[in-house]
Amino acid sequence: MxxxxxxxxxxxxxxxxxxxxxxSGFVPSRIAVPKGLPDDDxxxxxxxxxxxxxxxxxxxxxxxxxxxxVDLLLxxxxxxxxxxxxxxxxxxxxxVHSSLLPAYRGVHPVSWxxxxxxxxxxxxxxxxxxxxxxGAIVAQRSLAIHDDHDFHSLxxxxxxxxxxxxxxxLVRIDAVRRIPTGRPQVGAGSYARRRGPxxxxxDWSLTAQDVRxxxxxxxxxxxxxxxFESSGRRVELRSARVVDVAPWATPGTxxxxxxxxxxxxxxxxAVELTVVGVPPRPGARLGEQARAx
Numbered sequence: 166m167x168x169x170x171x172x173x174x175x176x177x178x179x180x181x182x183x184x185x186x187x188x189s190g191f192v193p194s195r196i197a198v199p200k201g202l203p204d205d206d207x208x209x210x211x212x213x214x215x216x217x218x219x220x221x222x223x224x225x226x227x228x229x230x231x232x233x234x235v236d237l238l239l240x241x242x243x244x245x246x247x248x249x250x251x252x253x254x255x256x257x258x259x260x261v262h263s264s265l266l267p268a269y270r271g272v273h274p275v276s277w278x279x280x281x282x283x284x285x286x287x288x289x290x291x292x293x294x295x296x297x298x299x300g301a302i303v304a305q306r307s308l309a310i311h312d313d314h315d316f317h318s319l320x321x322x323x324x325x326x327x328x329x330x331x332x333x334x335l336v337r338i339d340a341v342r343r344i345p346t347g348r349p350q351v352g353a354g355s356y357a358r359r360r361g362p363x364x365x366x367x368d369w370s371l372t373a374q375d376v377r378x379x380x381x382x383x384x385x386x387x388x389x390x391x392x393f394e395s396s397g398r399r400v401e402l403r404s405a406r407v408v409d410v411a412p413w414a415t416p417g418t419x420x421x422x423x424x425x426x427x428x429x430x431x432x433x434x435a436v437e438l439t440v441v442g443v444p445p446r447p448g449a450r451l452g453e454q455a456r457a458x
Contacts, residue, residue, distance in 0.1 A: 167339050171232050171254070173197035173222075174241035174261075175210045178324040182241055182261065183213055185328035191335045195231055197222040199243050229253040237344065239331070240293060251293040256344045258293040261331055263323045265305055266291060267354025270298035275320050277357040278310065279382040282374065285309055286319070288326045290334050292347050297356075301347030306330050315381040315404075367392045369417035369452040373407040373434030380405040380438065389441055392417075392451040400451065401441035410435045417452035419445050 172183060172193040186192070196214040198207055198221065207224075214221045222231055229249040232238045238251065238258040251258040264274035265287040278286045287307035292300035306326050310319060338344060365383055367376055367390055380390045380402060389401035414420060414430040421428045422444040428437045429451060445451065 168236040170237040171195045171235050172239050173243040175199050175206050176242050179241045181324045181328040182331045185332045189332050192217050195220040197227040198224045200224040260293050262289045262298050267350040269357040271357040272359045274357040276382045282378045303345050303347040315384045365390045370432040373431040373436045376436050377405040395450050403439040405436045405438040408435050408437050419447050419449045
């Protein structure tokens with residue numbers, strides 16, 4: 166007989182964890198739906214719960230009473246929990262986070278790892294405490310960030326790591342009948358704050374690789390990276406590749422254009438980017454000048 170547990174979370178990462186756990190014989194008795202979940206994601210999660218005969222806890226309704234009679238609460242992409250909730254399960258609460266904590270605590274760890282040009286990331290299963298992703302680490306697994314990763318493909322790879330790592334921990338917990346103590350997080354760490362619209366603005370004084378990193382963190386259908394022409398026209402930009410050109414222009418200068426692409430001088434090197442709409446003409450100046458326009 167396996168232990169009793171509740172799952173709180175959603176998105177593809179959460180559903181992948183639920184599928185993998187179920188294949189190994191671990192089915193939660195209740196599933197809590199996060200607040201603000203898109204209708205499609207919510208319907209998929211609720212359909213999973215009904216098929217598994219798990220009770221559905223409506224958005225914003227999770228309380229200590231829902232978890233006081235179970236051994237474990239497992240959280241993945243859920244809102245912050247108060248102490249009365251995360252302390253209520255008999256063995257405690259675990260969270261699944263898509264970074265190698267203490268790096269990239271917070272809500273957008275995958276995006277910021279790409280923007281920062283990180284070479285490695287991963288998944289951490291940790292105990293939940295009063296901080297934001299600060300609890301003791303129960304398990305971690307790293308994943309190399311390849312040059313062809315974008316936000317979608319890196320997220321998918323991390324989701325697969327999450328499903329495998331969590332299932333291993335459920336088997337481990339079932340064997341010892343408790344949550345491992347874990348090890349304290351060491352080091353100052355970093356915080357992956359929530360990204361906003363202005364974070365998509367390109368700074369052409371950065372290197373060509375930095376600009377490419379920003380665009381691969383914002384593939385469609387996410388809002389595109391953007392800049393402005395000196396006229397004030399907003400220019401949205403998608404996939405980018407670093408190109409080998411001799412530096413000769415001010416950063417932000419359009420060096421050449423194709424039918425759907427432009428090559429732009431950066432602070433170091435140049436990038437070819439796909440333009441949403443009409444590409445700016447060669448010689449056009451993009452970026453900071455438009456702020457005052």
